[in-house]
Amino acid sequence: MRTSQPRPSVLVAHPSADLYGSDRVLLETVDGLLRHGARVLVTVPAPGPLVAGLRARGVNVVFCPTPVLRKSFLSPAGVLKLAVAAVRGGLAGVALLRGSRPDLVLANTITVPLWTVLARLLRIPVLTHVHEAESSAPRPLRAALALPLLLSTDIVTNSSFSADTLAASLPRLRGRATVVYNGVPGPDAVVPAREGLEGGLRVVYLGRLSHRKGVDVAIDAVLRLRDRGVPATLSLVGAVFPGNESYEDQLREQVARSGAADFVTFHGFQDTVWPFLAAADVAVVPSRLDEPFGNTAVEALLAARPVVASNTSGLREAAGGYSSVQFVDPGEATALADALSAVHAGWPHYRKRALADAQLARERHSPEGYGDNMARQVAAAVGVRSGKA
Structure with missing residues (x-):
């Protein structure tokens, strides 16, 4: 109107x-x-x-x-x-x-x-x-x-x-x-997360590939999760700023060095994130530094996916008050792995909470x-x- x-x-x-x-x-x-x-x-x-x-x-x-x-x-x-x-x-x-x-x-x-x-x-x-x-x-x-x-x-x-x-x-x-x-616009239709975690926990990261965003922390956390016997995969959806290509090189080296190429996938920049969220079980926002807000966290919530985010500034404003969200200390791969392990162990509850959170996110944003x-x-x-x- x-x-x-x-x-x-x-x-x-x-x-x-x-x-x-x-x-x-x-x-x-x-x-x-x-x-x-x-x-x-x-x-x-x-x-x-x-x-x-x-x-x-x-x-x-x-x-x-x-x-x-x-x-x-x-x-x-x-x-x-x-x-x-x-x-x-x-x-x-x-x-x-x-x-x-x-x-x-x-x-x-x-x-x-x-x-x-x-x-x-x-x-x-x-x-x-x-x-x-x-x-x-x-x-x-x-x-x-x-x-x-x-x-x-x-x-x-x-x-x-x-x-x-x-x-x-x-x-x-x-x-x-x-x-x-x-x-923040949501998907045309929410695709509920799968009921079971056959094949392991599917983790997704959305956003720029940069040191301040903590993408390497997400990789490290998934490695630690697998070391504990929890099968997990990680999808990285995003690209670097022009001139920051060396960081992506470091990430790829980290993946190759740790033997993670079979379960960490680089998808590059994508016009739409919804297919990647629909294929995922949980989203991570592992920023090292303060964020002014947190659109990617809101997008994950709109897609009815649990979120694990760094306990910083604008991310608390963007993702606070949702029952399927966990906050962890920035830069702490062990804490991030712990939170992902909790999602894996309590999957039916997190899945149900995320569906309810999607409606709340639509109202807020x-x-x-x-x-x-x-x-x-x-x-x-x-x-x-x-x-x-």
Whole structure:
């Protein structure tokens, strides 16, 4: 249902065209804006699978080479590269903003701060949607990343933990953020987990292959589980960031060295995760570091699969309050193996609980409710410009 809120034109600036957590959330944001009558234009630095999803919704996509903040810029050569990219991207960004004349820029992460600066220079309001919470980074770095948010008209975060991290990084941001939990679409139909565990426990990991995500911990945990006499397999669904290929090489070496090639499978990036969850018994989210939220945990719950997740920050907000979820200390392969062993030993109970949790997850993370909420946030930010807020 549409509301009586203004129908703005929105330029969404997004850092990539992948289809991981924040990318999929962007699609739900766009759906909500379109449902409320907004005109939406999306800019990303380069082509990727996200583009097809946007265009299928009738949204124009413009490739604009603005810089995305990465750890690779944290060197003298990286700073120079960033400066060159900022000049190039600034010229292209100004041209796009002047040509499209949006009522609002939605900066969809703090990793694209140039859009915030350019929009405010042109007196266009900016709503920044924060998907990050780098609480473990040095405070000067966190403050530098948060600094452009002082220019934002409004701020939305995906969890209370993200909002608290911003406030701790830059106290002037305290109280400025509105928390909107991610909308997460579920499968078209829930495929209940199998009643028996013939052949062993099927474990799945979904997400980026990176050290901070603890993929090697998941492999280690399955190895320990098998050493205890519990048959188990592990499916890894995801790929590395470009430039981080060495981590995947390390994972493959870990698998080869331990003789695990027969029961650890690399599936690479996949457009849809539901077939892999339908084939699995339990999902793991073994992140080493704080997570701002935990879309993959919610996806597993929506698929009626028990979850074992690291007991950190945003993961507690995403997966807390469900009876089929266990939390373990980050980076602890033994604890992860213990939790998986508990699922194996108590399978009928975990299976039943996961089915009930799927309904609760649908209620908590309704894409429609999320989209409506984001549309209200956009309308409020546009109202600042027009004097209606």
